[in-house]
Structures are given as structure tokens and as C-alpha cells.
Amino acid sequence: MKKLAIMVFGALVLAGCAGKPPAPPALERYAPAAQLLFLDRVTWGANATAAREMAELGAGRWLERQLAPPPGDDLPPKAAAQVAAMTITQRPVLMLAADLVERRRSVLALADDAQKKMEQQAFQQELTRLGREAASRSVLRALYSPWQLREHMTWFWMNHFNVFMFKAGLRATVGDYEESAIRPHALGNFRTLLGAAARHPAMLRYLDNAQNAAGRLNENFARELMELHTLGADGGYRQQDVQELARVLTGFGIVTRETARRGPTPSGEYLREGLFEFNPKRHDYGPKVLLGKPIRARGVAELDEALDLLARHPSTARFVSRKLAVFFVSDEPPAALVERVAATWTTTDGNIPAVLRTLFSSEEFRQSLGSKFKDPIHYVFSALRLAGTGEQVADTSRILGGLGRLGQPLYARPTPDGYPLTRMAWASAGQLAVRFEVARAIAYAGDWRIDPSLEKRLGPATVKALASAATPQERNLLYISSPEFMHR
Amino acid sequence: MKRRQFLAGAAAAGALPVGRLWAVPRVHTRFLLVFLRGGYDAANLLVPVASDFYYEARPNIAVPRRECLEIDSDWGLHPALRESVYPLFKKGEAAFVPFAGTDDLTRSHFETQDGIELGQPLGGRRDYASGFLNRLAVELVGPGAISFTDHLPVVFRGAAKVANASLRVPARAGLDERQAKLIAEMYRDTALGAQVAEGFAARRDIARAMGAEMEVASRGAIGPRNFAREARRIARLMKDAYRLGFVDVGGWDTHINQGPTATAGAAPGYLAQRFEELGRGLAAFADEMGAAWRDTTVVVISEFGRTFRENGNRGTDHGHGTVYWILGGTVRGGRIAGAQQKLARGTLFEDRDYPILNEYRALLGGLFVRLYGLDAVRIGKVFAGVAPLDLRVV
Numbered sequence: 001m002k003k004l005a006i007m008v009f010g011a012l013v014l015a016g017c018a019g020k021p022p023a024p025p026a027l028e029r030y031a032p033a034a035q036l037l038f039l040d041r042v043t044w045g046a047n048a049t050a051a052r053e054m055a056e057l058g059a060g061r062w063l064e065r066q067l068a069p070p071p072g073d074d075l076p077p078k079a080a081a082q083v084a085a086m087t088i089t090q091r092p093v094l095m096l097a098a099d100l101v102e103r104r105r106s107v108l109a110l111a112d113d114a115q116k117k118m119e120q121q122a123f124q125q126e127l128t129r130l131g132r133e134a135a136s137r138s139v140l141r142a143l144y145s146p147w148q149l150r151e152h153m154t155w156f157w158m159n160h161f162n163v164f165m166f167k168a169g170l171r172a173t174v175g176d177y178e179e180s181a182i183r184p185h186a187l188g189n190f191r192t193l194l195g196a197a198a199r200h201p202a203m204l205r206y207l208d209n210a211q212n213a214a215g216r217l218n219e220n221f222a223r224e225l226m227e228l229h230t231l232g233a234d235g236g237y238r239q240q241d242v243q244e245l246a247r248v249l250t251g252f253g254i255v256t257r258e259t260a261r262r263g264p265t266p267s268g269e270y271l272r273e274g275l276f277e278f279n280p281k282r283h284d285y286g287p288k289v290l291l292g293k294p295i296r297a298r299g300v301a302e303l304d305e306a307l308d309l310l311a312r313h314p315s316t317a318r319f320v321s322r323k324l325a326v327f328f329v330s331d332e333p334p335a336a337l338v339e340r341v342a343a344t345w346t347t348t349d350g351n352i353p354a355v356l357r358t359l360f361s362s363e364e365f366r367q368s369l370g371s372k373f374k375d376p377i378h379y380v381f382s383a384l385r386l387a388g389t390g391e392q393v394a395d396t397s398r399i400l401g402g403l404g405r406l407g408q409p410l411y412a413r414p415t416p417d418g419y420p421l422t423r424m425a426w427a428s429a430g431q432l433a434v435r436f437e438v439a440r441a442i443a444y445a446g447d448w449r450i451d452p453s454l455e456k457r458l459g460p461a462t463v464k465a466l467a468s469a470a471t472p473q474e475r476n477l478l479y480i481s482s483p484e485f486m487h488r
Numbered sequence: 489m490k491r492r493q494f495l496a497g498a499a500a501a502g503a504l505p506v507g508r509l510w511a512v513p514r515v516h517t518r519f520l521l522v523f524l525r526g527g528y529d530a531a532n533l534l535v536p537v538a539s540d541f542y543y544e545a546r547p548n549i550a551v552p553r554r555e556c557l558e559i560d561s562d563w564g565l566h567p568a569l570r571e572s573v574y575p576l577f578k579k580g581e582a583a584f585v586p587f588a589g590t591d592d593l594t595r596s597h598f599e600t601q602d603g604i605e606l607g608q609p610l611g612g613r614r615d616y617a618s619g620f621l622n623r624l625a626v627e628l629v630g631p632g633a634i635s636f637t638d639h640l641p642v643v644f645r646g647a648a649k650v651a652n653a654s655l656r657v658p659a660r661a662g663l664d665e666r667q668a669k670l671i672a673e674m675y676r677d678t679a680l681g682a683q684v685a686e687g688f689a690a691r692r693d694i695a696r697a698m699g700a701e702m703e704v705a706s707r708g709a710i711g712p713r714n715f716a717r718e719a720r721r722i723a724r725l726m727k728d729a730y731r732l733g734f735v736d737v738g739g740w741d742t743h744i745n746q747g748p749t750a751t752a753g754a755a756p757g758y759l760a761q762r763f764e765e766l767g768r769g770l771a772a773f774a775d776e777m778g779a780a781w782r783d784t785t786v787v788v789i790s791e792f793g794r795t796f797r798e799n800g801n802r803g804t805d806h807g808h809g810t811v812y813w814i815l816g817g818t819v820r821g822g823r824i825a826g827a828q829q830k831l832a833r834g835t836l837f838e839d840r841d842y843p844i845l846n847e848y849r850a851l852l853g854g855l856f857v858r859l860y861g862l863d864a865v866r867i868g869k870v871f872a873g874v875a876p877l878d879l880r881v882v
Contacts, residue, residue: 026857208743208801216800220743223596223806233599239838251855407638407654414526414738417598427680428640430652433687436671437662465674474667481671483678 027060027361033457035059037369040488041328042066042360043148043381048451050148057402063360067187067353069147078393079140086133093176094274098158098233100127100172127171134165134175135410142381143394153186153352154178155377156327158411159418160320161197162227165411170202173275174411181395190320190350191311194229198307201254201275207416209255212246214284217306224416230310232319237291244288248295248306251283252276272316278303317345323421330368331422337364370456371488373423376406379435380413380442382488383480387448398445402438407431436481443477450476456484516783516861517818518726520623520733520773522765524790525601526740529759529804530811530842531796534584534824537564539831545797549746549804555704559584563824567749568760571765574683576774576815578697583821583881587845588812588830589792595806597741600791605643607849609873622646623870625732627862630861633732634690636722643734649682651690651730655721662691697724715769723776737766740790744801770815781817785859787852788813793842796831809842812851814843818859818882825879826851850877 030038035054043062054062075083083089087096100123107123110116141151158178165174182337185193197203204210207221222245226237255277271278276298276386288295290306291313297305310316321341325333337359344358351420359365374382380402384394403409407426415418420426449472458466462482469475479485535551536542538561543550557574563586564575576582591610592603603610607620619641623632625648635644635652644650662668668688675684698721715737726733739762747757749804756764770788774781789812794804815820827845829835837843853876854865867876 141851170587208803211744211801213800218743218799218803219799219805227596227598233594233596239593239595332540413598425639427683427688428635428652429650429683429687430635430654431639431687432635432680433653433662433691436687438666440663440667441518461674461677465670468670477667478670478674482674483680 017436022211026366027063028058030059034369036454036456037194037488040382041153041365041369041372044152044378045385045488046454047385047388048454049146051454055145063149063357066147066149067356069150069187071184074146075140075144076393079144082393082396083137083140086137088130088133088137088175088179093173093180096172097275100169105237112486127169131165131171131174131367131411132397132400134178134367135400137175138178138410139381139396139399140393143388145383149356150183150186153356154183156324157182157186157193157197159421160323161193161203162413162416162418163202163411164414166414170205170206173200173202173205176200185352187352187356190316190345190352191307193352194307194311195304197229198225198303199252199273199276203252204252204276211250212250212253213282214247214250217243217246217250219246221241222249225249226310226434228416228418231313231315233313235313235319241291244290244295244307245306247284247286247288248290248302251279251281252303253279259317271300311350314346315344315426317342317350321345324355324359328356329362329365330372331424333362337362370484370487373427374486374488375419375421375426376403376408376431376435377410377419379486380438383439383442383485385482386450386454387442387445387476392446398441405434406438420422439481440477443480444471444473447472448476450479455479458482458484508612511743512575515782516731518731518733518737518777518780519859520722520726520784520786522770522786522788523601523605523641523643523734523736524740524788525597525736525738526742526790527600527788527792527794527806528740528762528810529742529746529811530586530602530790530793531804532746532759533566533763534586534811535564535566536562536831538562541832542796547798548802549748549798551749555749555761560824562828566760566763568756568763569767570741572764572771573813573815575708577822580822581774581817581819582813582815583819583823583825583828585812585814585851585879585881586824587809587842588789588811588826588848589808589842589844589846590848591844593808595808597791597806602642604789604791604848607643607852607871616642617645619643619645620849620870621732621734622648622650624856626867628732628860634730634734636718636725636733636735641734641736649686651686651693653690653694655694655718655725660792662688662695681813693729694725697721697728715765716772719769719773720776720789723773727777727780737769742794742803743805744803746803746879768859774815783817785814785816785818785855787855788815788849795840796836796842797840806839807841809844812846812848814881815854816882820881825881826877843864846875846877846879849874851879854878855882 005094007433032055036046036051038059039050039054042048050238073080077278107116107119110119145151154433161182163170163174163177165171177200181196185196207224209221212218219242223242226235226241227233231237255272255275269278269280280299283299285298290309293309295302295305318338322333322338324343327340329337341355341358344353348354379401384399400409408419462484465478466475531542532551535556537553537556551566553564555567557567557570559565573582590600590604592600594600605619606614608614621643622645626646633644633648633650635641635650635816636655637652638654640650640652642667672688675681722733722735742759746759748754749760750756770786773786777784784821790810793810795807799805822877849871853871853874856862856870857867857876859882
């Protein structure tokens with residue numbers, strides 16, 4: 001806690017923390033200042049609407065509503081209209097994929113080289129446009145959806161089950177990956193989420209499992225599935241397990257033109273769901289032992305058996321609970337907290353709302369409020385939510401550009417580990433310098449003022465700097481550049 | 489450039505340990521570490537042309553003997569480096585160290601990259617706040633250190649002050665001086681105070697070094713993937729304000745379709761293109777350094793090698809030993825350095841990978857001893873518990 005204490009500004013000072021067991025859930029007793037800090041921590045940043053809602057409901061009831069959101073977006077009209085007009089909204093992913101496959105075929109068949117090159121470029125631009133649509137939708141939801149916790153957790157899981165949209169044709173499927181595999185389960189059950197991510201064509205392509213076949217093993221997905229998605233690097237598996245899991249995963253891939261032509265069930269166990277397929281001809285039907293346990297199923301059912309084993313492994317409970325605690329509490333979360341969260345994980349079989357409830361009602365969480373350094377995406381979104389004026393809709397392409405400059409663009413982390421969640425990764429000299437430049441762009445975009453009810457308690461150095469502001473825009477700049485605003 | 493002449497621990501002004509002043513290493517020495525993230529396929533870079541087993545193990549992706557650039561009777565170089573690194577090698581300004589790497593066996597990109605960058609003994613508790621280049625910076629009086637990346641990499645974490653800025657796309661104009669000063673004031677007494685001040689200062693250095701290019705480039709002519717352009721920018725800063733640098737290059741995790749070398753009429757495959765771009769970048773860096781190349785050493789590393797056999801998808805999976813490159817005007821090259829062994833079916837590590845015969849901490853430690861004249865105590869602070877391995881390459 002020492003490191004954190006240095007940067008806590010205006011945070012709660014609570015008595016009797018050391019040594020004693022954590023207090024019972026006390027969300028209802030959060031005072032207004034604490035409620036603001038709570039909002040800053042669990043949402044993409046406090047704004048006037050959310051603050052009002054929390055003041056009315058109290059933090060506890062507000063949280064319960066957030067943990068069980070309705071399926072719809074509930075975006076304000078202008079943002080909703082933008083999403084409704086998107087190709088990825090209007091065209092189901094299967095049709096979209098078929099269009100693109102057809103288009104690429106016709107481009108490749110072109111005889112004229114110059115025309116072919118032009119058409120190939122246009123094809124690539126269309127893919128990029130689709131990926132950017134998905135990213136824009138994600139930004140609009142983060143900024144304007146009232147169901148902030150779902151959007152926040154959607155980003156967390158997208159980062160946990162990271163894919164890189166600039167690999168192959170992933171730009172066309174990344175939107176569906178978020179929409180149908182991740183977001184519906186962001187506040188659901190971990191095992192269901194894991195299964196949806198593992199079956200999605202974006203993941204199967206990204207980690208090369210679409211190429212993994214009997215006798216032609218590709219270990220990539222198997223390794224990351226254990227190291228990054230479930231057990232963690234020190235979760236107790238060996239190279240032998242990677243190879244065994246890779247064999248389990250053979251045959252799970254993406255529908256190709258050939259298999260698509262053959263109709264729904266060309267042979268016994270063949271299975272297709274959307275773009276996902278299980279092809280028995282590519283599957284290794286030999287016996288397998290994973291983590292010391294023989295796999296009982298043969299064929300298509302092996303995937304679920306292996307995922308059950310991984311999802312229910314104690315290492316997974318600990319690894320993912322700790323990651324949630326790093327995201328929501330501190331860079332070095334107390335071991336006792338992680339143990340309690342993991343215990344909830346185990347007793348509820350990975351029920352995400354239950355796990356979050358344990359986390360958010362902990363004393364450690366409460367004491368940490370205001371001290372977590374914002375990564376670029378938290379920084380940019382919270383500044384924009386502060387600046388947001390409701391009616392107007394932000395220019396998402398500028399926002400995406402800003403995230404790129406800060407090194408945290410959406411769907412564009414090339415490596416499967418996802419973006420780091422700790423201060424050490426984001427607070428270097430170079431990053432801070434760029435952050436202030438992005439702050440300037442936000443501060444001077446439009447004529448906005450900070451809602452006084454949202455202003456944090458500020459230290460004397462910040463108060464002094466704000467007093468030197470020559471214009472309202474410069475005051476915005478200094479406020480969102482302040483050490484207080486860099487933390488959530 | 490006085491501000492750049494940082495002392496150990498940066499902030500500890502006046503707390504200079506006695507004995508430090510007469511042990512000042514040669515400050516004109518420049519060192520750039522290039523990290524190929526993803527585990528590049530070293531066996532297709534430095535090709536074991538004498539090994540029939542190599543050609544058996546890679547029926548689809550081996551680099552044909554007749555296409556390799558001549559190195560010696562055992563090894564050949566990938567033809568994508570013909571115009572770039574091979575001429576440096578012929579001039580004696582490049583050497584390769586096969587069977588290099590870390591003994592870490594996780595075969596995880598992230599574990600292994602972190603482990604290498606930390607450079608601490610294996611098996612102990614990792615201190616994630618202490619990377620080996622930062623520990624080196626602490627031992628050196630004089631050179632400014634900079635990472636040419638968006639993030640400060642693990643290798644540069646630690647007590648010494650290190651700037652960072654990606655030069656992939658040229659810098660833009662920042663805040664005005666007054667606003668920068670107001671912001672820096674807000675941070676002066678916080679834990680981020682030093683970083684904020686350093687950040688503003690580095691932006692000014694870069695703006696100065698880039699000068700004319702920034703104006704041209706802001707009209708949007710430069711592609712972000714062009715490593716040669718980036719490498720020239722890096723050289724301009726290393727000639728001028730900095731002596732210790734780091735940059736990483738991604739895109740080496742070739743599990744599928746590594747692709748062919750460029751043969752007459754056919755386009756080069758993916759890996760060949762990556763080698764070509766990297767090679768052109770390194771050659772451009774050497775060129776841009778000009779006279780300062782004489783005092784420059786560049787080391788190219790990666791977290792691990794890849795499987796000796798190709799996998800089912802004309803690619804390779806995570807392996808173990810790799811090949812390090814050492815380039816520079818300081819280098820006594822034109823040869824393969826370090827311990828070697830024959831490559832046959834029975835000599836692979838775990839029947840799949842290159843073994844490690846040249847452990848990276850010993851190897852880099854030996855290099856630093858030669859470059860900077862560090863004594864045993866000092867090099868022990870950079871790489872604890874390992875005897876430096878003197879390859880006599882620099």
C-alpha cells in the first residue's frame with residue numbers, strides 16, 4: 001500500500017484498517033464524495049447523469065442494477081442512430097463474411113494487374129472500415145451507455161481474450177466477436193464466456209487454431225488458452241499439456257468454401273454454428289491426458305470437457321480473480337482479497353456478478369479508491385465523459401486516433417496477452433508527454449465546462465495551477481492534466 | 489545537452505559515490521539493443537547449410553543451399569539480407585552468435601521476454617522494477633538513455649532516468665511552454681514529478697533532432713511500418729543526445745505460412761519480407777550514424793528460437809535457443825562467434841529446439857565489460873551471479 005498512498009488525493013481516510021478482517025458490505029453508507037470515487041472506479045468515468053442516479057439509489061442498489069443490465073443499449077438518440085446506421089449492425093456476420101469472400105474471389109480473378117491492385121486496396125479499406133465501425137460502436141457505448149459496468153467489463157474481457165484485428169480478415173469479424181461472444185457474457189458465467197470466445201472465428205483465426213489438424217499440430221491456441229485465458233503461466237501445466245490440448249483442439253476451425261458447399265452434415269460428427277465448424281476429418285481421435293486427467297470424450301465433445309477442466313481449475317479462479325483485482329483495486333492487490341474473490345469464484349462456479357460483488361464490497365476496494373493510475377483508455381474516456389454534453393455525439397474517429405497515439409488502440413494489441421493493467425506500463429515520461437497533448441485536444445474541443453458537482457477534491461498545487469488558467473479551455477486542460485484526474 | 493548527462497540514480501544530485509569519477513567508462517560508446525518480439529525463426533536467418541537434417545526437418549520452408557549467402561562451411565545467411573546486413577558482415581562489422589538465449593523453459597513469449605529484459609538469475613523472485621539496461625545505465629556516467637517505444641520496456645525499468653518516445657511516426661507539436669510549465673508544477677512534488685519533467689524535456693530534444701523532417705512528414709508521406717525511416721530517426725538521436733537505446737520490432741511469431749525466400753519470379757514470403765525490412769533498417773541506421781558508427785554497437789535479440797522442424801502449417805512453433813546478431817563499427821565480425829555444435833537429429837534440445845550454449849547474460853555481460861571497461865563488481869550489478877563470457881567480438 002505504500003506506493004499507492006503517495007498518490008491518493010482526497011481519498012477516504014478510514015480508521016482501523018490494519019490487521020482487522022474487512023468490514024461487512026458497506027456500499028449503502030458511501031457518502032457523496034466516496035460515491036464519485038466509486039463511480040470513477042467501476043465505470044468509464046463519473047458524469048452528471050450517473051452521479052445523480054447513484055445519489056438517488058445509493059451505491060449498493062446502483063451496483064445491483066448495473067450487475068443485471070437489460071439486453072438493450074439504451075443509448076441516447078444520436079448515438080443510437082449512429083450505431084443503427086452501421087454495416088455491422090445491418091448485415092449479419094455470416095452474410096458479411098460471404099460478401100467478402102465472394103468479393104475477394106472476384107478481385108483475385110481480375111486479369112488486369114492495375115485494376116486488380118486497385119480493387120485489392122479497396123477491399124482492404126472496406127475491411128478496415130468494418131473494424132473501425134466496431135471500434136466506434138464500442139466508444140459510443142463507453143461514453144453514452146447508462147449500463148457502464150457491462151461496457152467496462154466488455155473491454156476487460158476483450159482484453160483478456162485479446163484478438164488483433166489487423167491479422168488476416170479479422171477486421172470483418174471483430175465486431176461480431178465483441179457483440180456475440182464477449183459482451184452478452186461480460187456479466188454472466190466465466191465458463192460460458194470462455195466457450196463463446198474459444199468457438200468464435202476471430203479467436204480461431206487469431207491464434208491459428210483454424211490451421212490446427214491431426215498430424216499437423218499447431219500449439220498456439222492451446223498454449224495461450226492455458227497461459228492467458230485460464231490457468232496463468234504458473235498455473236501448473238507443462239509442455240506436454242500444451243501438446244495434449246493442441247490435439248484436443250484439432251478440427252475446431254472456421255467454415256471454408258469447401259465445407260460450406262458440402263452442406264450441413266457431410267459426415268457423422270461434423271458440426272457447424274455460424275462460421276464455426278468442427279471437422280472430424282481434421283480431428284485427432286487418439287486418447288489424451290490433460291493436466292493428469294484422461295479426456296473421456298471423443299471428438300467434438302472433447303472441447304467442452306477440456307474447457308470444463310480449465311475453467312474449474314483452482315489456478316483459473318486465482319489467476320482471473322487476481323486480474324480483476326488488478327483492474328479494479330490496485331496494481332498489487334492484497335493476497336487475502338484475491339483469496340476471498342477466488343473463493344466466491346469457486347463456490348459460484350465463476351459467476352461474474354457474484355465475483356464482482358465480493359470485490360466491490362471489500363474494505364480493500366474502498367481504501368484503494370482514487371489511487372489507481374488510469375491507463376490511456378480510462379484516461380481518454382473519463383475526460384470525454386466529463387466533457388460530454390449529452391446531446392452532441394463525440395467524433396469517434398478522433399477518439400480512436402487519440403487512443404492510438406497513447407499506445408492503446410481498440411482491437412489492435414498484436415499480442416494475445418492484452419494490454420497491461422498496471423501503472424508501470426503506462427506512466428513513462430514519453431507516455432505522459434503525449435497524454436498531455438491528447439488532453440489539450442480534448443480540453444479545446446468545443447466549449448465545455450466541468451460540472452462543479454463532479455470536481456474532485458484537489459491538492460494545493462493543482463488549485464494553484466487552475467487559478468493561473470487564462471481561459472476556460474486552459475482550465476479544462478489543467479484540470480484533466482492534473483495528478484488527481486490521472487487516477488481513478 | 490548538459491541535461492542529458494545524467495548521473496546514476498538521476499535525482500541523487502551530489503550523492504556521487506567516491507571512486508566513480510576515475511572509473512568513468514568511455515561515454516562516446518553507443519549501444520542499441522533491438523528486440524525482435526515474437527521469437528523469430530533463427531534457423532531460417534542463419535541457415536545450417538551443412539545439416540542434412542535441417543533440410544529433412546523443413547521440407548517446405550527450408551532456405552535452399554543455393555540461395556544462401558556464404559558465411560562458412562556450416563552456415564549461410566538468408567538472401568533477404570543481401571543488400572543490407574551481408575555487406576556489413578563482409579566488411580567485418582557484423583557477427584552472429586548461434587545457440588544463444590535464456591535457459592528459461594516456459595516457451596511463453598511474455599514470461600521469456602520479461603525474464604530476459606529483467607536479466608536476473610532464474611529461479612529467484614523476480615524484481616519487476618529492475619531491467620538490465622537500466623542497471624547498466626546506473627553503472628555508466630554520461631550517456632543519456634532512451635527507449636524508442638511508446639511504453640517504457642521492462643529492460644529499462646529502474647532507478648536511472650530513461651526517456652521514451654516512439655519514432656515510428658514523427659513527433660507533433662506539443663503544448664506551449666507556459667502550459668507545459670504549469671502542468672510540470674502540478675506534478676513537482678508527486679511520484680510522477682520526474683517522469684513529467686523528463687517527458688517534456690525529451691519532446692524538446694526530439695523536436696530539435698527531427699527538425700526539417702517533421703515538417704515534411706506531417707504531410708503524411710511516411711508509412712508506420714517502414715523500419716528504415718524509423719531507424720534513421722533513431723540514429724539521429726543516438727548521434728546527438730543519447731548513448732544507450734532500445735527499440736523493439738514485432739511480427740515474428742510465425743506459426744503459419746512463413747513463406748518462401750524470394751526466388752526468380754516469385755514474391756518473397758512473409759518471413760523473408762520481415763528479414764528484408766529489418767535488414768534495411770539496420771543498414772540505414774549504420775549509414776545515418778556516419779562517423780559515430782565507429783563507436784556504435786547494435787545487438788539484435790529475441791526471446792527464443794523456434795522449433796527446428798516445421799509444423800503442420802508451413803510454420804514453426806515456440807522453441808528454445810536462437811541466434812543473436814552483433815553489429816557495429818566496434819565489432820570484430822565477419823564470423824560466427826560463441827560455442828557451437830553440430831546440428832543432427834540427436835543433438836537437438838528436447839528433440840525439438842536449438843540448445844543454449846551461449847547464455848545471454850554471460851554473453852551480454854562480456855560485451856559490456858569490453859565496451860565500457862566495467863570491473864567485476866560493476867558488471868555483477870548488471871548481471872548478478874554470472875561470469876561474463878568474452879566472445880572477443882568487440
